[in-house]
Amino acid sequence: MSKKPVRVAVTGAAGQIGYALLFRIASGEMLGKDQPVILQLLEIPDEKAQKALKGVMMELEDCAFPLLAGMEAHSDPMTAFKDTDYALLVGSRPRGPGMERAELLSINGAIFTAQGKALNAVASRNVKVLVVGNPANTNAYIAMKAAPDLKPGNFTAMLRLDHNRAASQLAAKTGKAVSSIKKLAVWGNHSPTMYADYRFATIDGASVKDMINDQAWNKDVFLPTVGKRGAAIIEARGLSSAASAANAAIDHMRDWALGTNGEWVTMGIPSQGWYGIPKDVMFGFPVTCANGEYTVVEGLEIDAFSQECINKTLAELQGEQDGVKHLL
Ligand SMILES: NC(=O)C1=CN([C@@H]2O[C@H](COP(=O)(O)OP(=O)(O)OC[C@H]3O[C@@H](n4cnc5c(N)ncnc54)[C@H](O)[C@@H]3O)[C@@H](O)[C@H]2O)C=CC1
Numbered sequence: 636m637s638k639k640p641v642r643v644a645v646t647g648a649a650g651q652i653g654y655a656l657l658f659r660i661a662s663g664e665m666l667g668k669d670q671p672v673i674l675q676l677l678e679i680p681d682e683k684a685q686k687a688l689k690g691v692m693m694e695l696e697d698c699a700f701p702l703l704a705g706m707e708a709h710s711d712p713m714t715a716f717k718d719t720d721y722a723l724l725v726g727s728r729p730r731g732p733g734m735e736r737a738e739l740l741s742i743n744g745a746i747f748t749a750q751g752k753a754l755n756a757v758a759s760r761n762v763k764v765l766v767v768g769n770p771a772n773t774n775a776y777i778a779m780k781a782a783p784d785l786k787p788g789n790f791t792a793m794l795r796l797d798h799n800r801a802a803s804q805l806a807a808k809t810g811k812a813v814s815s816i817k818k819l820a821v822w823g824n825h826s827p828t829m830y831a832d833y834r835f836a837t838i839d840g841a842s843v844k845d846m847i848n849d850q851a852w853n854k855d856v857f858l859p860t861v862g863k864r865g866a867a868i869i870e871a872r873g874l875s876s877a878a879s880a881a882n883a884a885i886d887h888m889r890d891w892a893l894g895t896n897g898e899w900v901t902m903g904i905p906s907q908g909w910y911g912i913p914k915d916v917m918f919g920f921p922v923t924c925a926n927g928e929y930t931v932v933e934g935l936e937i938d939a940f941s942q943e944c945i946n947k948t949l950a951e952l953q954g955e956q957d958g959v960k961h962l963l
């Protein structure tokens with residue numbers, strides 16, 4: 636018997652990431668090739684944006700996706716999020732050249748108060764929320780705080796792009812297939828302070844750290860490359876990453892919903908005090924997923940260098956949190 640359709644809300648649906656994301660959700664890449672979806676698409680109440688959204692929906696229609704069981708255009712989160720099972724909060728301003736993501740907080744922060752409130756009022760009580768719009772961790776924190784009737788743990792921020800970027804850099808460095816890299820972790824904020832940590836990573840069971848054996852490369856090449864990759868793409872493309880961001884969003888939601896078979900992935904989640912990170916800070920942690928739930932990989936040793944990196948990204952997130960107190 637075919638499965639009952641699930642409702643997937645996507646905001647910023649007519650934007651760059653939306654265009655790289657929706658077709659893959661509708662084709663079953665996110666929730667499985669046997670899972671019908673109803674897309675609930677939100678754009679700003681602006682004639683141009685709504686018209687562009689209609690155009691995207693025409694193209695979705697023209698794909699004749701067997702799993703696309705319905706689609707709706709919305710200009711109000713209170714209708715867009717009605718009964719939604721999954722919410723991908725993409726809609727917000729991207730940064731331009733020379734900006735840091737945190738500078739977007741004053742522009743984008745308020746979007747997530749309104750959307751958190753709407754999710755609280757009308758979404759499925761088990762809605763799984765992924766915040767992509769930058770600064771993603773703090774926007775996810777704002778949305779979570781605006782939705783006191785939903786499970787805080789169901790609000791997540793996207794660190795998966797950093798995770799995937801780190802995996803690709805390690806594959807290039809070691810000359811091994813990216814798929815062979817296991818047990819990678821990215822701690823903290825989706826910003827240049829994030830700490831991509833390959834101390835536990837393995838390739839075919841062998842230690843990546845021992846294989847590379849070069850702390851100077853870690854500190855001076857690897858971490859800055861991964862941390863500043865978004866800016867490098869803006870510099871090269873004139874626009875922020877879209878296809879790789881959409882791909883990471885698909886990876887994040889697919890793994891959360893369908894599981895990781897014991898493999899580690901990185902998700903930005905509200906801390907429960909793990910690794911000394913204060914409760915509710917929206918922080919990147921290594922997790923495994925099964926049965927629609929994530930579980931933090933606990934008990935990893937944090938050496939002095941790692942602790943210093945973690946402290947730095949935590950301090951930045953706490954600074955961002957302080958800066959949005961007026962929105963909570
Ligand atoms: N977390 C991550 O790893 C990444 C995050 N991003 C972020 O994703 C966001 C979107 O990026 P793009 O799609 O490239 O931008 P874009 O400008 O192409 O599209 C954004 C869309 O969101 C819509 N929008 C704005 N406010 C909205 C609201 N309140 N409700 C619904 N829709 C709204 C706009 O009308 C626009 O169509 C940016 O904040 C960007 O910085 C981008 C790449 C990676």
Ligand SMILES: O=C([O-])CC(=O)C(=O)O
Pocket residue numbers: 729730736769796864865866868869875876880
């Ligand atoms: O850098 C940006 O502004 C877009 C983004 O988050 C990324 O590519 O990591």
